Amino acid sequence: MTTKAELTSQYILEIVAPIFNKNGYAATSLSDVTNATGLTKGAIYGNFKNKEDLAIAAFKFTVKNMMKRITDHLSNSNSPIEKLYLITDFYRNYYDYSKELGGCPILNIGVDANNQNTLLLQKVKEVIERIQDQVATLIEDGIEAGEISSEINALYFAKRLDTMIQGAIFMTYTMEDDFYIQDTMDLIDNMIKKELKI
Amino acid sequence: MTTKAELTSQYILEIVAPIFNKNGYAATSLSDVTNATGLTKGAIYGNFKNKEDLAIAAFKFTVKNMMKRITDHLSNSNSPIEKLYLITDFYRNYYDYSKELGGCPILNIGVDANNQNTLLLQKVKEVIERIQDQVATLIEDGIEAGEISSEINALYFAKRLDTMIQGAIFMTYTMEDDFYIQDTMDLIDNMIKKELKI
DNA sequence: CTAAAAATATACCAATTGGTATATTTTTAG
């Protein structure tokens, strides 16, 4: 059964995750947390060990939300190569969607945690690796299905894709201009068409 | 002439710029500043209006350093297209070099200032625009010199280049793996070769 | 409905935050 505390924990994360994502670890204070949730420190510290523990849970919460959204979107096709196109299609709406999350958690927390918070940075690394592995697997599935040329290195391609996407997200947010994401997705679509085709 | 205060200001910036760059605005405290410099608050506040003013000066200091380094490197050739290759060549050593600066100032402060510090974010935007304009001008020079195809849109290409580079820097720092920068520079070199050629 | 357990609120803590007014020291121009 769902205890009261579990509900509260979920509620806290819902409210607090975008705040940590937007502001970063150091710039989010516990009074930000109590003000936003309407709860007291007693409730917060009853559910989370400390600020770092809360920040990590918040990051995981946001990533889970995001991953579910991608996975749902990719379920629109069974073809590996079509799924690749669905990835770029997903990111074409990412600026709007990620604003709800308080920005891209990987970019924000990746940069924020660097030199600041080892545990948090470790979590970001793990998420990036997981994403790259999933994309690489998708490409390998495509090779196996005869949709994608067996010439290409799946993991390398996945890393390139990821790198370009993160660059586009950074530029779009910093310049407040969706051009960067749209243009990068065009570029990636072209790469898929030209480099992956059988 | 150089007054005492000007020397002190420069000294403070030299010491403090990498700290702000590494930690970000909120996570850098004035005691970090006084401890690192060995000066007191009196000296700091005598030379800078407040913490924000210092952070902006620190960002400009780091960018100036970086820009000089790039400009120096590009002076190794007079050919516009060769200069483009010198840009990727510069970034191949960027992981090592930028560590001295406390990381890439554009990436770090761009992400850090977002949702946090309007003035600082504005400075980042200006620097990005300046860089893109310079690269675009370089490409236009190449077109005029008959080295580069007149088909391509100089500013679009400059933006793509910048976006890919920033993505590579983010990934290399977050994953602590220079692969991303090297691979992206290979990719860009290829783009220059294939897309820009006459 | 009740007693125990769980969850939350309250009241406190020392340390630190950015910043300022003023005293002291150092530099500068003559």
Added chain:
DNA sequence: CTAAAAATATACCAATTGGTATATTTTTAG
């Protein structure tokens, strides 16, 4: 060498920081 000006150090400020011990309230199982 000296007086004025500039630069820096000192001593202070209220507000906030993350965190804890304990009191109170709410939930839960029987």
